[in-house]
Amino acid sequence: MLLAVDVGNTNLVFAVFDGDEVRARWRIATDPRRTGDEYAVWLLQLLSIENIERDQIKRIIVGSVVPRADHNLSVLAEKYFGITPLIAGRGAAEWGFAIDVDQPSSLGADRALNCIAAHDLVEGDKVVVDFGTATKFEALDYNGTYKGGIITPGINLSLDALVGKTAKLPRIAIRAPEGRSVIGRNTEDQMLIGIFWGYVAMMEGLIERMRSEIGRPTKVVATGGLAVLFDNHTDIFDVVDADLTIRGLKLLADRVAS
Incomplete structure (x- = not known):
């Protein structure tokens, strides 16, 4: 094992x-x-x-x-x-794929492992989205070459900043707002709409901009604890795999053993 x-x-x-x-x-x-x-x-x-x-x-x-x-x-x-x-990323467990950015050594282990697993899951160009402390967007071409990405504050980090820098806004739990209205009738609903639907709009907008820049059909692979929640409220993901990072570790370990 x-x-x-x-x-x-x-x-x-x-x-x-x-x-x-x-x-x-x-x-x-x-x-x-x-x-x-x-x-x-x-x-x-x-x-x-x-x-x-x-x-x-x-x-x-x-x-x-x-x-x-x-x-x-x-x-x-x-x-x-x-x-x-x-x-992962050192010695015999070097990444094994091309990293076509200005500072290849700056690519974090979690991002590299997601790229390895996503390239194994789907063919062609792809965008990998990982919802963690920060939300990361990675662009991979059809050969599995890492072409760059985007880093944004995670949704919980955004909420922490909003609550921590205001005197009266309450702490709320991240969940999907009830209904589809984006006009909140009370403070908590307004916060939840802003955080949740604002994050969905940001995510969808960035992915569409990445797809436009890539210029070829592009699949979207999502992972992280909130991926399933967002997947229920957007059709932008092609694959959702909560175990993407650890599957990348498994693929890397198997490559070293072979």
Whole structure:
């Protein structure tokens, strides 16, 4: 089995692959101060609950946008599993696709892994959208070459800024507004309409501009926790896969093993 670890700015996801299937996955808040021993206490209990023995894990790969967490995850892998982990984007686990931008080394691990998985999922040109702490839009051509992208504040980050910089606006939960009206009748509805439909309009507008600039038929692949919510209120996505990043880790690990 393969243990894939996706380290994001907000959450860290552990996923166990049995062959090509995700046998189990768990999410924990990202904290660079968490030690390898602390990870082990948490993870080994969860493996036991899923009836997965520690020695069934034969490979470990880590994709991280939080460099301070990498050392402690390596300690977890080596001390408790006896495995030197692959670090996505380094050494044998280099990305393996062309990055046609001004600063190729600046491409984050999560974005690169999404590109790998999306290119495996759909043919032709594609735009990859990842709803995370930041929302990222990636442009890939039909050869899988990364051509550039867009970074915007995530919807929760936008809401945090709105609430944090105003004295009277309340904290609200992100959800789809009831009905299709974009004229709110009270403060909370007005905020929700602005955040939700404003974000949908931004997303659809940017994707259409990217498609126009690419100039060829382009598929849209979406991932991240809010992708399913938005998918119910827009027809702009061709594929929605919440596991896109960890599938990219699996593809990268398999390429190294082959």
